[in-house]
Amino acid sequence: MSTKTKRYSAGKGLIWLFIFLALSLLPLLAAYSGDIPPKRTLLEELGVVLGFIGLGLFGIQFLFSGRIKQVAPSFGVDNIVQFHKEIGIVAIIFVLSHPILLLVADWEYISFYDPRENLPRAAALVFATFGMITLLYTSLWRVSTGLNYEWWRLIHGVLGFSLVFIGIVHSIQVGHYLNEFYKIAFFIIFFGSLIYLLVHTRLVRPYMAKKDPFIIKEILPQKDDCYTLRLEKKSTEPFRFLPGQFTWITISHTPFSLQQHPFSFSSSAEKGVLEITAKRIGDFTNTWKYLQPGQTAYLEGPFGSFTLKEKPCFLVMGGIGVTPGISFLKTLADRKDQRKCILIYGNERWKKIPFREELERLKNQINLELIHVLEKPDKDWDGEKGLIDEKLVTKYLPEDLNEFDYYICGPGQMMDNAELTFRKKGVDWRNIYAERFDFV
Template sequence: MKYTYKRGFYWLFVYLLLALIPLIVAASGNTPEHRGFWMELGVALGFIGFGMLALQFLFSGRFRKVAPTYGMDNILQYHREIGILAFVFVLTHPVIIFIANSEFLAYLDPGVNLMRAVALYFVTIAIILITASSLWRLTFGLSYERWRLLHGFLSLAILFIGMIHALQVSHYLEPIWKKAATGATFLTYGYLIIHTRIVRPWLSRRKPYRVISGNPERGNCWTLKIEAVGHRRLDFICGQFVWLTIGATPFSLQQHPFSVSSSARDKTLSFTAKEMGDFTASWKDINPGTSVFLEGPFGSFVPEKGKNIFLVMGGIGITPGMGMLRTMRDTKDPRTVVLIYGNINWEEITFREELEEISKEINMKLVHLLEKPPEGWEGEKGLVSRDLLNKYLPDNPEDFMYFICGPKPLMDITEISLRELGIDWRLIYTERFKII
């Protein structure tokens, strides 16, 4: 998938249009008498903030029409940053209104209206909690799964209470068609989370997979090979990833993203995981025959036809690259590949032997970069740097696509250095495994 300015502006326009729907509805038709700039600004921020919050379900919901364009990591990064902005709008909404007209402080008085006051306090606390737990999940000691559950629950609650609040206050939502349009907008977005968490897993039950084998790999990794049961396996482009659930049911909090590391030519699918926490640690105990459910494929981390490939990968970040290289080997792809593969030491290089073999079968330059090289090592050592990248950059850099995947420092340095070396940003693709 190509990045272009045109596509960027298109999505920005679509985003603004969708986010502004509640405000557009409120401001159309006959509107009540103007109550002064600050008052109207406060109200507008509420509508805009809630419109943006509602749209968040679209970004976190892995909808394939949205996700492939920019890559899941970028979409989730956007979701995170725009979420903070939306919460600022929503929290500023009452503050400006209270300053503009202190009579509205009565909304916070349980003695005036208990339910309304409780709902507003709840939303305020929920917004603070959702932001803090997303920014400092590990400080709160929250596992990813618990955080995800809390995040989903609080988001739905905020959306629901926000909708009831807008309909109850109703100042801008008369006549009834405005109420109906606002309610329908919020409910449509609310449904997206139900679709993601319930409908989609339910649908994936129809296309189960089962584990055929599990094998250890260098670097404390484990590969699972799976096959489709009673259907054709999903079609994917090398470099893409899926959401994977292992066990009897697809309704599990343990649903994790993994790049397909097998060749697109294989009938089976392989995934290789590095032990990070409870889910990845459990892989070595998974028996053949265990059920697996997949959702996907996703991702724009895919090479285009006709372009050569420059890979900068570190540790387990090799998995999407492995999918590309295995596919190239199996299809006798004549394109040029440069792989700079960073690891701590020689023993822990995942897929080391297979990479050596592939480098002889396709037109590939394999560069190992070791942080702690063995005695007598004559290859590259240390961390990735601008000078190192420059050394291996091809003479025709515009004929290549650049794929970066690995630990954050490797990714950040590579991305910045490639730009500094004059590589067009539209040719640089990243896949970040750790999003929050």
């Protein structure tokens, strides 16, 4: 398996930006092509334009949430998820502006919401209006409202599909701009293709995973209430991944379970053993200590561009965010790769450091400089203490800055401090890789 992975580049970013804009505007361009009806007031036309653009943006969300491996190497999965979230907000604002502007222009449009005029239409539009508000609210404030991740995932998928479907039907039924057969056919094919991406992610991929299950071989306790799952494939075909990548895992008798979560591999990419490690901080990971060897798991992946490149490594990681870094270091040890690696590793206390003994062993196998940083050290601790900030990161930066690749994973504030320090000191942005697993 090749050890080389794609780097970020401005060129790839511009290409994908062009593709995104083109696809988002296609519904509007199709509607305004061919035989165009007489123009109405400025507010009415603006409302229609925002509605078509918003519908296009909604449809494109299925592209950026469909776990398409060709997209992630250009940006990184965490960046794609953040982009998906922000564009989703813009799409909702645009679509909600559509009825508001039309009603401001002419109050007669309120008849679209009148069940006496057309009950199915009114019900669908009321559902769509409140559905968009619900989608926005649950996406922005899921954690603070205590909404379960699995329920959010179900609500998110159902509402996303329903809103696009209602938007297509509404556009065709109104027929003001979709007044020719080819326009209607385009809308059905275009949005049908995008909706299929959702169907593929939620139905086709689990069906394929069902044919290739994994078995939990061991559940290994780690420090700080963390657990490692050691997995083995039932079939003899090997599961290949690059160090630093992650997988979506479902632990259930069926891969169609809503309880599917992403975790980085903590094992070497050079051995047949698959391991993922996580801390018990949520509903799903809280069950890990009760798992039993022999239980079935389903994996989808691998995914991610937070992968080991060819340069020496400078890693800033905190807590259980070290898992992709552990995969890096184990892989280097198995490859007998002696490139320079610097790991600044932040934790609360010495007794709570995950992989502490493993890191000490790796120091004897590879060219690893390990700097532990403790937030609450014991009195006899003579190493680095406090939080990982600009001063501490700068202290360990190599002289030949851009001869290294930089990897950051851990708590948000630590990641921000490290990334801003790298940029401030002159590290090329193309050499900086950050992985944030705040998926909602």
